[in-house]
Amino acid sequence: MIIFLRNAIYFLPQLLISFFFMTDLDVSICKKYIKMITNIVIMSLIICISLAFWILSMTASTYYGNLQPISPWRWLFSVVVPVLIASNGFEKKSLDHSGALGGLIVGFILTIANFSFFTSLLMFFLSSSKLTKWKGEIKKRLDSEYKEGGQRNWIQVFCNGAVPTELALLYMIESGPGEIPIDFSKQHSASWLCLSLLAALACCAGDTWASEIGPVLSRSPPRLITTWEKVPVGTNGGVTIVGLVSSLLGGTFVGIAYFLTQLVFVNEFG
DSSP states (O other): OHHHHHHHHHHHHHHHHHHHHTOOOOHHHHHHHHHHHHHHHHHHHHHHHHHHHHHHHHHHHHHOTTSOOOOHHHHHHHHHHHHHHHHHHHHTTSBOHHHHHHHHHHHHHHHHHOHHHHHHHHHHHHHHHHHHHTTHHHHHHHOTTOOGGGOBOHHHHHHHHHHHHHHHHHHHHHHOSSOOOOOTTTSHHHHHHHHHHHHHHHHHHHHHHHHHHHHHHOSSOOEETTTOOBOOTTOTTEEOHHHHHHHHHHHHHHHHHHHHHHHHHOSOOO
């Protein structure tokens, strides 16, 4: 971050001069440093927002004793780890620039809310990224719109992550950040929010696993789920046995990640 700031301070005057006086500064270099400065601004805003979460949590826990405050270590983990994961996804071309920023926001909110949410999201992201790149040559032949590397932009990130993010925010309003057992007798509303978030991530994982595995391994053409007529590969609503089994495995994979995290961080169940 210090190196980025130093470079930004050094090159910003040059960029401004080139814009105002129309010099021959290379366009690609200009775009590169504009993107770098944009990243610095966005990262600064994210850190400020995350600090605001922490301050609001401490304030709320002071006036409302039933809410658990965000610990400094949880805040630090929720900032650093999503940054590392989003950066790695960007470097491996699993996410484009906007997708990495969107994933950073989603990852921060889910991580600071509940570590079980974080591991479920992480397993969904890692497995989906691997499967999207798996058998890329075959998928390219089957689908003319297949994009090499399967880079996800901010729209795709928020299509999968918007509902879990909203549920994570409601969960923190209901019970504060932290891990709780799913127990409807003691934490009725929070338990429903946990299950709803898990179901949302499991559905996303199931859909991705089915769409990435089914077309490659299925020996029979997909059938439209409404009329059971045969349809071309990639048709919305087209299903195969392999795809349905893959969908079940994808949702189960996310559920197992949630359960194992509960075993580690929750001291008692029921």
